[in-house]
Amino acid sequence: MPDRPLSDLTVIDCSTLIAGPMAATFMADFGAEVIKVEHPAVGDSIRNFGREGQALSWKWLGRNKRSVGLDLSDPDGAETFKNLVADADVVIEGFRPGTMERWGLGWETLREVNPGLVFVRTSGFGQTGRYRERPGFGTLAEAMSGFAEVTGFPDKPPTLPSLGLADAIAACYSTWAATFALYHRDVNGGEGQVVDTSLVEPLFSIMGRLTVDYSVNGTVKTRTGNRSAYSAPRNTYETKDGRWVAISGSAESVAKRILRAVGGEELAEDPRFATASKRLDHGDELDAIIADWMAERDREEILRVFEEHEAAIGPVYDTADIFDDDYFWERGALERVDDDEHPDLVMPGVVPHLSATPGRIDHAGRDLGADTMAVLTERAGLSEADVHELEARGVVRLG
Structure with missing residues (x-):
């Protein structure tokens, strides 16, 4: 019996930044084989997030994934991608709507290659609607969902979170939607389907109280600082000691x-x-x-x-307080991860805790293209010579 619940699944993650990749990370933590497909020249944009020379966000979001450098916009790269998709369970993409279609890798094409595929599409505003072609980031979703307008103090501007909140919530929604779709396929005998996740709607959906309050009472919630409009205190x-x-x-x-x-x-x-x-x-x-x-x-x-x-x-903790509180270590919320580049690397542990088939961290994010040769020869039907020929043309990258 598999030691992790998703051990039989193959997930191809060709998304970038946070929303799509985080969903793939959740699946990888619980056993899915996640093949991270990245542009061979620059990789996932998250690799360059933050200070130059410290791809620390990638160490976390790339954990437990195999890295393949592959140019999907190249016809040969697209054909290679189809070969990978043929026996995959889930594909996660995060390009602007229409991009995958332009490369010949849209849903109608991929479902012919693999009728049981679950195709998770993450974008700023979704695959339909008047804003579908707009570039979208979590910041815009945090503004347009109503979150920023109700966050902060009455005499201050609307407040954006200092982390990728909209992306993270969208990732949670994409993860469980993908598992719903897999359940439908594997238990109910259904076919594959598309999961359409925008950044705006998941964050908006968790603010349901504001919606029903406005529809019934016409109430528009205002900023109340750290006070609540619904309960007190x-x-x-x-405190006296400045904490x-x-x-x-x-x-x-x-x-x-x-x-x-x-x-x-x-x-x-x-x-x-x-x-x-x-x-x-x-x-x-x-x-x-x-x-x-x-x-x-x-x-x-x-x-x-x-x-x-x-x-x-x-x-109220800062990060140093969290590291000093044994609770976070006892629960596995903090976990030390072996890494040659950063010997003292600590990242958030795997949650939630499953009693019989818990998730785990096998390794931090790997170098771009570290697994290109192995994955393309094992899973895409290419020979080593084929891979080297594609490398010479810049279609793939070998780590």
Whole structure:
């Protein structure tokens, strides 16, 4: 029996940057053989992301993948790609809509090569609709989904996340959509199909409360800082020693525990804060009481008091704090990975945790073209001489 749940799957990842490649990484972590097809001259753009000479994002997003340098825009490269697709289960691409078709590698062509193929297409705005041909990045999706408009403080500009949030959420959606499609194919006897994932819609979809609230009440949510328009207390607070903590009273029982931790029974029974609705009505007063209490105590004392009351609280961590907290190591959320270039390389571990068939990290991202010869001779029907001929013309790259 396979030791990982996707061990029988072959995935071809010819996408770039984050949304498509991350979906492929999730599948690779859980056993799929992922063949990363990259442009032979420059590779995936993520290899050059950040400071020159440090392709650290690639070490993470390229983990557990075999790298093949192959030019899909070249007719011979396209034919070689079709040979790879013939016995693959999933193809993930992330080009602007119409690009794969221009190379003779669109869905109608690939489904003839492999009727059971699941074709995951990630793009800024999707394969249909009036914006389909626009270039799209996560930043635009974070703006147009409504996320930026409700993030930040009322007197400040809309706030974009400092990481690839839209891409990451799109990757999650693509991953489970691909597994849904594979289930339909393998369990229900269905054929292959296209998964059409934009960057805008997944992020928009997780903000469902805003949509239904507007449709029913005409309410347009505004920026509230770290406060919530739906529950109180909820905020970040500075402590006496200049650290920060975050609390949330989303559940009634937890809200009462927070009030008892801060002000005892007197505060817990204060009629101004007796219900969720009243706490929202008197949010400024409640926030001031909690902020004053926090400002008089060091963070460790605050954490201890809240834990004694089983009240929800979390310290606001930076990356150094995360590395110092044994919890992240105990859970495998941080994992050391062998790497010749960076001996101290640590990256996020594999999540979630499966009890019988857990995922694992076999290796960090490999050099561009490191597996070209092996993959094309094993899986695309080419001889070594064929590969060297394509290399001479710049169609492939050998690592």
